[in-house]
Amino acid sequence: MKGELKGEGLTVRDLRVTFDGFTAVDGVDLDIRPGDLRFLIGPNGAGKTTLVDAVTGLVKASGSARFGGQELLGRPVQAIARTGIGRTFQTATVFENLTVLQNLDIAAGAGRRWWTMLRRRKEVPEPVERALETIGLSALRDRPAGVLAHGQKQWLEIGMLLVQDVRLLLLDEPVAGMSHDERQATGELLQRISEERTVVVIEHDMDFMRSFARSVSVLHAGRMLSEGTVAEVQADAKVQEVYLGRAAEPVPSEPVATAQEA
Amino acid sequence: MTVILNQSFTGISIGAVLLLIALGLTLTFGQMGVINMAHGEFIMAGAYTTYVLQQSISAAGLSLLVALPLAFLVAGTLGALLEWLLIRRLYTRPLDTLLVTWGFSLMLQQLARDIFGAPNVQTRAPDLLTGHISVGGVTFANSRLFILGLALLCVLGLTLVLRLTPLGRRIRAVVQNRDLAEVSGIASERVDRTTFFIGSGLAGVAGVALTLVGPIGPTMGTNYIVDAFLVVVVGGIGQLKGSVITAFVLGVLQAVLEYSTTISVAKVAVLVAIVAFLQWRPQGLYTLRTRSLA
Amino acid sequence: MTTTVTSRARLARFRAPGGFLLGAVLLLGVAPLVLPDFRLSLLAKYLCYAIVAVGVSLAWGRGGLLVLGQGVFFGLGGYAMAMHLKLADATAAGETLPDFMQLYGTSDALPWWWEPFRSPLFALVMTVVLPMAVAAALGFFVFRRRVKGAYFAILSQALAAALAIWLVGQQATTGGTNGLTDIQGFFGYDLNDPVNQRMVYLVIAAALLLVMVLARQLFVSRFGELLVAVRDSEERVRFLGYNPANVKLVAYVVAAGMAGLAGALFVPAVGIISPALIGIVPSIGFVIGAAVGGRASLVGAVLGAVAVAWAQSTLSDAFPAAWTYLQGLLFVVAVGFLPGGLASLATLLRNRRTRPDSSGGAV
Numbered sequence: 001m002k003g004e005l006k007g008e009g010l011t012v013r014d015l016r017v018t019f020d021g022f023t024a025v026d027g028v029d030l031d032i033r034p035g036d037l038r039f040l041i042g043p044n045g046a047g048k049t050t051l052v053d054a055v056t057g058l059v060k061a062s063g064s065a066r067f068g069g070q071e072l073l074g075r076p077v078q079a080i081a082r083t084g085i086g087r088t089f090q091t092a093t094v095f096e097n098l099t100v101l102q103n104l105d106i107a108a109g110a111g112r113r114w115w116t117m118l119r120r121r122k123e124v125p126e127p128v129e130r131a132l133e134t135i136g137l138s139a140l141r142d143r144p145a146g147v148l149a150h151g152q153k154q155w156l157e158i159g160m161l162l163v164q165d166v167r168l169l170l171l172d173e174p175v176a177g178m179s180h181d182e183r184q185a186t187g188e189l190l191q192r193i194s195e196e197r198t199v200v201v202i203e204h205d206m207d208f209m210r211s212f213a214r215s216v217s218v219l220h221a222g223r224m225l226s227e228g229t230v231a232e233v234q235a236d237a238k239v240q241e242v243y244l245g246r247a248a249e250p251v252p253s254e255p256v257a258t259a260q261e262a
Numbered sequence: 263m264t265v266i267l268n269q270s271f272t273g274i275s276i277g278a279v280l281l282l283i284a285l286g287l288t289l290t291f292g293q294m295g296v297i298n299m300a301h302g303e304f305i306m307a308g309a310y311t312t313y314v315l316q317q318s319i320s321a322a323g324l325s326l327l328v329a330l331p332l333a334f335l336v337a338g339t340l341g342a343l344l345e346w347l348l349i350r351r352l353y354t355r356p357l358d359t360l361l362v363t364w365g366f367s368l369m370l371q372q373l374a375r376d377i378f379g380a381p382n383v384q385t386r387a388p389d390l391l392t393g394h395i396s397v398g399g400v401t402f403a404n405s406r407l408f409i410l411g412l413a414l415l416c417v418l419g420l421t422l423v424l425r426l427t428p429l430g431r432r433i434r435a436v437v438q439n440r441d442l443a444e445v446s447g448i449a450s451e452r453v454d455r456t457t458f459f460i461g462s463g464l465a466g467v468a469g470v471a472l473t474l475v476g477p478i479g480p481t482m483g484t485n486y487i488v489d490a491f492l493v494v495v496v497g498g499i500g501q502l503k504g505s506v507i508t509a510f511v512l513g514v515l516q517a518v519l520e521y522s523t524t525i526s527v528a529k530v531a532v533l534v535a536i537v538a539f540l541q542w543r544p545q546g547l548y549t550l551r552t553r554s555l556a
Numbered sequence: 557m558t559t560t561v562t563s564r565a566r567l568a569r570f571r572a573p574g575g576f577l578l579g580a581v582l583l584l585g586v587a588p589l590v591l592p593d594f595r596l597s598l599l600a601k602y603l604c605y606a607i608v609a610v611g612v613s614l615a616w617g618r619g620g621l622l623v624l625g626q627g628v629f630f631g632l633g634g635y636a637m638a639m640h641l642k643l644a645d646a647t648a649a650g651e652t653l654p655d656f657m658q659l660y661g662t663s664d665a666l667p668w669w670w671e672p673f674r675s676p677l678f679a680l681v682m683t684v685v686l687p688m689a690v691a692a693a694l695g696f697f698v699f700r701r702r703v704k705g706a707y708f709a710i711l712s713q714a715l716a717a718a719l720a721i722w723l724v725g726q727q728a729t730t731g732g733t734n735g736l737t738d739i740q741g742f743f744g745y746d747l748n749d750p751v752n753q754r755m756v757y758l759v760i761a762a763a764l765l766l767v768m769v770l771a772r773q774l775f776v777s778r779f780g781e782l783l784v785a786v787r788d789s790e791e792r793v794r795f796l797g798y799n800p801a802n803v804k805l806v807a808y809v810v811a812a813g814m815a816g817l818a819g820a821l822f823v824p825a826v827g828i829i830s831p832a833l834i835g836i837v838p839s840i841g842f843v844i845g846a847a848v849g850g851r852a853s854l855v856g857a858v859l860g861a862v863a864v865a866w867a868q869s870t871l872s873d874a875f876p877a878a879w880t881y882l883q884g885l886l887f888v889v890a891v892g893f894l895p896g897g898l899a900s901l902a903t904l905l906r907n908r909r910t911r912p913d914s915s916g917g918a919v
Contacts, residue, residue: 056795058791076794076799077791077794077795078794078795078796078797078798078799081794081795081796081797082797086795086796087795093789093791093792094792095784095785095788095789095792096788097784097788098781098784098785098788102781102785103785105778105781106778106781106782106785106793106796107796109778109782110796110797110798111797112778116778117777117778117779117782118773118774118777118778118779119777119778120773120776120777120778121778121781160796164796164797291706295706297706297709297710348888348892351892352892355895356705356706357620357622357705357706357709358891358892358895360622360624360706360709361622361840361843361844361847361887361891362887362888362891362892364840364887365883365884365885365886365887365888365891365892366884366887366888367884368880368881368883368884368887369880369881369884369885371880372877372880372881372884375877375880376877484836484837488710488713488714488717488836491710491713492710492714495707495710495711524725525721525725526721526722526724526725526726527722527725529717529718529721529722530718530719530721530722533711533714533715533718536711536714537694537697537698537711538697540697540698540701540703540707540711541697541700541701544701544702544703544704545704
């Protein structure tokens, strides 16, 4: 497996999402090359999570989102997942009543036939074993996921995407609430993963972004504001304005958008 | 032509009954997400309140008028009691609430049986409501017209309370964002209890109206409860107008089907229609679209 | 590091066959020896409820589907069986129509949909297939469109109410309120003979054991883990590439099949099936046993169902009022304050360590 580039590109064209008259994503174009480690940043309500929601089939959208030559929009969530796209959520959602091992085993098994499903798991599948090592939870494999620490849950979620063998990972604020060391470990983990797969990270933490991003896209008010390397984006006057400039000026759609995000 | 008019009036009056019994649920189920199976027993409590009042006030018209606010209080108090005793511990487990309130409803039924006996009891309708009006060959029973008027009055009243009063604003605030409402200084627990009081009280009012058209007995609530829930399910969560439209549509549908087939076939057909409708709109007629995981 | 199963699971593997053996000896050996005919036939009835509870435990305990319409499937199985037995009784008596049809019927001919039930094989297959087909139809439409759990509970209740009302309305062909009563024979055996009643008991006990083995296999299989996952976070499962609707559908349909089997066995044990055993109230009754014993625990649900049924028939005649209060209170206490049922109490006492939920392993 190693060495072979498993990532595939994501191509988004003129994507639009509207909630009851409010436009959360307003004609976004996005190109993510295979093997990229792309950070998606922007103020609250910029439409980052909604963009990921649209690509993964959680909300309806117009426009186009293609991955590996297939159109994603309009397909059910599980069908999009089976094309090799996996995601996490702002709040870690693991199956709290199942063990770490069971969580990973389920994530590995979407392609299993029904007779396999109806039997007991006799041994730990090899990809699960590898993922346990990668995310560093081997020792906790029989613990219910509900008792894991916050950071460990986030890692378990990433591990679930690995055994799911996705080629594109969409991670929504994976380091929120983590300690400095945990952030560092997560960032290194993401860099390792992106050697084989394409990774997109939504993040607020600018230090984390500067340390690990290969490329950056800045969203603002549902539109793409700037794209490029970390240095390019930081030098962009428009970005500086949004982040540093007239912060006192009220953005009309802000409160609605924040409510949507909550 | 007269047949059609007569049947549509029958349908509308069935709809009015559905609306009355479901109106309280639009608050407790629709706004708060509580599946209160004891709602039917609050209806029963309202009906028995009417019955008891008639024992002491012999003028049927007066006792009916007094019964309306009194039944609201009685059923509302029972509802607030249930909320305080049980439901407030179960807000995170809606399906379990269903079973717990069912247990509560069994006890209320037995209580009614112990107090009033198992057989059904009767009330006398005021003379004014026993007659009927005929317009061009179409007959309108006065009692049915009264129920229709009462239902519409309750809808109007509830809308005004929710829209205009500070209480209504607080209820809507807690429904939309409990945490935000709490940090804004709203005592959400008290709002919950008040919401439940009003919702259950409306069941009591429905019970008063039902004494005009049906028997009063300890298990009368079970006859209505599922129909009432179906109205809210089809109408959609958290929207009054959905329930209003649904009640009348289901009423007319039921009347038409009953006329062309039998009551039992009509029941099954209405259920099939509801399942088919949910294919088209799984969240009901009106919903607030938000981005959430659930 | 590549060990096969965990030590805890390995321990459970010895415990389960042992428990099963003990249960089999008690049900098939001790009970028929110790209990008089009357008690044994009561136990047969309770065990039918226990079979329904096994399905409830699967669909509700593991899958989180509040199945409030199990009476429908119990009834369909019961009626399928009773229709055949009534036809067989009539043939044995030299009549062309079952007794109630001669009384209320409008025509001398058997309704067309009764005709296939003359075949014992068709009737037996239908006792399980018919409930599963109805569950599959309802479940398909409800789960496919992601209708909320609360809506599903209400819809299944409405289905129970509708079926009961429909049966009452068709007196000439279904026996109406009375149902199908006074069943004499069971595939050639006279049900009035106590020896044959004992045989019926043994069949029911064996069926319960079989159904429990089947359910346990589902519990410990990968499907069982997936079902818990769907219960806890349906959306997450969808993002892993599964269709949760299919997972729920399987659990619901299997539970319906079990309820149908229970209904079919109920008929020879009690001699009657009627709308009163099908509507909203009995449907919720099927859930209470599982709730009291422990919804997620197979043994808990079975014992709970038997215990509640026993309490009902013992207390409801002597103290009807007190029993209703007690039943209500059971619901409130078991569901409201002890969601894991009595089974969770046992686990709590056994290992004091606090765990979020025992649904991963305890059976």
